[in-house]
Amino acid sequence: MKAAVYRGPHNIKIEEVPEPEVKGRRVLVKFKSGSICGTDMHFYRGEWKLKNGRILGHDACGVREDTGERVVMVPVVNCGHCYFCLRGYPSLCMRAKLYGLTRDGFFAESKSMMPRSLIPLPSNVSDEEAAIVEPVALALRVLNHLQPNLGDWVTVLGQGPIGLLMTQIALMKGCRVIAVDLEDYRLELSEKYGADAVINAKKEDVPKAVRKLTKMGSDFVIEAAGTSKTVEQTPFLVRKAGKVALVGESEGYLNLGDADEVQFFTVYLSPVEYPSAVELISRKLVDVKGLITHRFKLDEFEKALKTVDNPAEKPLKVVITQ
Numbered sequence: 001m002k003a004a005v006y007r008g009p010h011n012i013k014i015e016e017v018p019e020p021e022v023k024g025r026r027v028l029v030k031f032k033s034g035s036i037c038g039t040d041m042h043f044y045r046g047e048w049k050l051k052n053g054r055i056l057g058h059d060a061c062g063v064r065e066d067t068g069e070r071v072v073m074v075p076v077v078n079c080g081h082c083y084f085c086l087r088g089y090p091s092l093c094m095r096a097k098l099y100g101l102t103r104d105g106f107f108a109e110s111k112s113m114m115p116r117s118l119i120p121l122p123s124n125v126s127d128e129e130a131a132i133v134e135p136v137a138l139a140l141r142v143l144n145h146l147q148p149n150l151g152d153w154v155t156v157l158g159q160g161p162i163g164l165l166m167t168q169i170a171l172m173k174g175c176r177v178i179a180v181d182l183e184d185y186r187l188e189l190s191e192k193y194g195a196d197a198v199i200n201a202k203k204e205d206v207p208k209a210v211r212k213l214t215k216m217g218s219d220f221v222i223e224a225a226g227t228s229k230t231v232e233q234t235p236f237l238v239r240k241a242g243k244v245a246l247v248g249e250s251e252g253y254l255n256l257g258d259a260d261e262v263q264f265f266t267v268y269l270s271p272v273e274y275p276s277a278v279e280l281i282s283r284k285l286v287d288v289k290g291l292i293t294h295r296f297k298l299d300e301f302e303k304a305l306k307t308v309d310n311p312a313e314k315p316l317k318v319v320i321t322q
């Protein structure tokens, strides 16, 4: 079968690989659609390391061969009984298998999966929508953790797919959202989704603009741009005793001189919110379809990666189909 295999930075190609073994209670899932994520791009650009030969992909749906059911594949398999699992942190499981990272991922014609990692798809969720569940689950995780009150200010740095989903879900929670990005085409979408204010960081001083809007600083700040520069900006945006979620990048040197009692946390992946994420898409409360800018076949995987890497293409979510 064909799969997207990592061979090194800027060297991810479609290769012929052995069919997966379907043993025990496992079932075969035939790939239908998946999407490329910032994590895949970190590997592609050589910013993060990955094992040579690893199959990429952690956000995808397919069809169960045994039942014919369409399903979303959950990329984290946790053990259920280690220190972190027992304390309610399955994404930190000490024996976790992470598809597309520590195990072969979903960008392959088929995948052997445990049934408990498969979520059935309602018929009103299309294959390409079901290819974009992971960032919805992450956005839910972050906003559930922040526990905002109605009218709280949430500043979202970066309006790529993850940032735009943070914007959508923060608004759904009754927050006022300040969306920040370098690109106007992305900020236009933030406005379309209802952001209360948009800031183009190329044109405006972000800390000044956020202070002007919020007076005391933003109750919550979400870093979804994925740069150490934006990480380092967060203490200057958040109000005292506010909270900062680092989801795009977590490296950088924080100057916490004025950030009295601010809490910082990182989060990258949330298996727990997958069922709710699918439900929100099905109920049309979250729009993922509007984030899709490009579609490619699995065969055209390299072209898809190059598109995500080319700002001139104005990419948001790039979807891969069988």
Ligand SMILES: [Zn+2]
Pocket: 037, 038, 039, 058, 059, 134, 135
């Ligand atoms: Zn991802």
Ligand SMILES: [Zn+2]
Pocket: 078, 079, 080, 081, 082, 083, 084, 085, 086, 092, 093, 094, 095, 096
């Ligand atoms: Zn565990």
